[in-house]
Amino acid sequence: MKTVNVAVIGAGWFGDVHSECFLRAQSMLQGVKIKLHTVVDIYEPAAIKCKEKYGFEYYTTDWHEVIDNPEIDLVDVCTDNKFHREMSIAAIEKGKHVFCEKPLADTVKDAVDMTEAAEKAGITNMVDFHYRKIPALAQLHDLIQAGELGRIYHIKGMFLQDFGFDSPMTWRFKKALSGGGSIVTMGSHVIDAARYLVGEIDEVCSTGKTFIEKRTDPNTGKEDSCDVDDAMTVLLKFKNGAIGMLMTSWLCHGCRHHHELEVYGEKGSAKFNSERLNELELWLDDPKSPLNGKKTVLIGRDNPYGDLFNLKTGMGVGVKESITIQMRDMVEGIVAGKAQTPSFYDGMMAVKVTSAIIKAADTHTWVKVPE
């Protein structure tokens, strides 16, 4: 039996989630063993905690050790955004397969370099846009591909949260560390979903705002300036002629994790909201069909990925299940030597769109998304 040795770099919030999802993905795989080999964090207590919680064989505070270790097959980069490029490219150069958190990189150049390096090396590469693996969104994608909604005219995407009201200063509020604000942290998910459902984005115009300009650094107790958007509003033109609007903000009372997508086509429409993860609202405008009109479909066993967790329809899947599916796909890709999606290419395209949005907000103009 083949063993895939995994190193997770960054044992913070999402490094913890990924570690759990690698363990859970084992039940979906045959003929291959996932071994949690080494967890890395510069903050030693975080590395030790994650090692003990998930049963990693080793821990270290120096990420170079896992890059140099020939036993490691798969490097999973879960650190702050500014390290994604350096760690991923170092791993690729040693022939390792790489799973990287989103956003793939802070800048278009870094994202292009990472994608080119991964494709040239021929390693399996994925980026964490797990909404693609949520059964309701995968079902919507399949309906659109099958032409059930007809030509798509409009998409409206929103990702709204409320954590920005009382968050202390963290790397997320510094452009040099994060690459951007709500449009990067949350908007990259909406942009990937829009590309997945509708197609490539051609041009954007936008306006953004920093409402809370100073936050307290918990390490120093001093106030420090924020230089990223708390909120962004965007207009989108797609290459296939569709148009769209997008709004992101972490200053929305009442919105805990509100990722909402509305797609309107010539034959029907659909609505998805991550706060109702297992539902898809559909309107199919077919007067001859008894299903004409609006209905809320409970997504479950019979929808894409729905049977993987041995749950009945109505029991529901969550975000961790969608990340688990990504980990299964990643390991299957490594074993079969094949590409998987969402890939570094998808991560790079999202960075190109977010960079164009930030430029459009700064220059008050329409900006073309680079090819």
Ligand SMILES: NC(=O)c1ccc[n+]([C@@H]2O[C@H](COP(=O)([O-])OP(=O)(O)OC[C@H]3O[C@@H](n4cnc5c(N)ncnc54)[C@H](O)[C@@H]3O)[C@@H](O)[C@H]2O)c1
């Ligand atoms: N896909 C998603 O929905 C999603 C959700 C949350 C976070 N993320 C992404 O995951 C990444 C991490 O976010 P988080 O919320 O877990 O952050 P976090 O701050 O909780 O964790 C980051 C960890 O990385 C460690 N770290 C930093 N520099 C390091 C280095 N040089 N070597 C080793 N460890 C280092 C930190 O000590 C920390 O423990 C970010 O890129 C973020 O955008 C994605």
